[in-house]
Amino acid sequence: xxxxxxxxxxxxxxxxxxxxxxxxxxxxxxxxxxxxxxxxxxxxxxxxxxxxxxxxxxxxxxxxxxxxxxxxxxxxxxxxxxxxxxxxxxxxxxxxxxxxxxxxxxxxxxxxxxx
Amino acid sequence: xxxxxxxxxxxxxxxxxxxxxxxxxxxxxxxxxxxxxxxxxxxxxxxxxxxxxxxxxxxxxxxxxxxxxxxxxxxxxxxxxxxxxxxxxxxxxxxxxxxxxxxxxxxxxxxxx
Numbered sequence: 001x002x003x004x005x006x007x008x009x010x011x012x013x014x015x016x017x018x019x020x021x022x023x024x025x026x027x028x029x030x031x032x033x034x035x036x037x038x039x040x041x042x043x044x045x046x047x048x049x050x051x052x053x054x055x056x057x058x059x060x061x062x063x064x065x066x067x068x069x070x071x072x073x074x075x076x077x078x079x080x081x082x083x084x085x086x087x088x089x090x091x092x093x094x095x096x097x098x099x100x101x102x103x104x105x106x107x108x109x110x111x112x113x114x115x
Numbered sequence: 116x117x118x119x120x121x122x123x124x125x126x127x128x129x130x131x132x133x134x135x136x137x138x139x140x141x142x143x144x145x146x147x148x149x150x151x152x153x154x155x156x157x158x159x160x161x162x163x164x165x166x167x168x169x170x171x172x173x174x175x176x177x178x179x180x181x182x183x184x185x186x187x188x189x190x191x192x193x194x195x196x197x198x199x200x201x202x203x204x205x206x207x208x209x210x211x212x213x214x215x216x217x218x219x220x221x222x223x224x225x226x227x228x
Contacts (some may be wrong), residue, residue: 040124042121042220
């Protein structure tokens with residue numbers, strides 16, 4: 001079945017540590033996204049990518065980094081510079097804007113907590 | 116920069132009644148898409164309904180419909196015949212032609228039996 005897989009489901013970070021959240025899709029979608037969800041804050045865009053080897057900063061990119069070396073993969077690294085990383089992280093993908101049906105397909109999320 | 120505002124953090128509705136969730140957005144673009152997503156306690160995001168800005172006709176999906184007022188930059192969601200399974204967080208979202216998609220802060224909907 002086609003879909004988006006995020007792993008791990010739960011992740012713990014120690015102080016000063018970088019951690020990487022995985023996001024893989026087999027939907028052949030061009031665009032991929034990372035969102036952070038905090039209680040009462042909705043979903044805030046961290047980074048998004050429209051094509052391989054290209055990505056754009058969202059509204060809260062500081063302390064995060066991404067790569068898009070393959071169409072199906074869009075990993076997110078939470079660096080030690082992100083001082084408040086505890087949140088629920090959602091990855092999503094979509095056909096590009098030229099497609100007729102453009103909804104986002106979401107993964108099941110990763111809950112990141114600081115030890 | 117585009118923004119999406121949901122002014123109702125929480126709402127309640129009696130089962131079988133109708134409820135309307137509000138959403139306003141700010142943009143200087145003329146071509147964009149609007150969405151409502153539902154997030155139940157499982158936290159899995161589910162598309163409820165979408166609307167293209169160039170279409171004047173309001174979108175409908177079974178019990179869900181929107182009131183799209185482009186000049187007012189308003190995109191409200193109406194849920195008719197509310198059911199217990201409709202209880203969730205509802206997010207309004209905006210997508211521009213550069214594929215940037217932003218969300219509002221959400222409205223938590225409670226269904227009263």
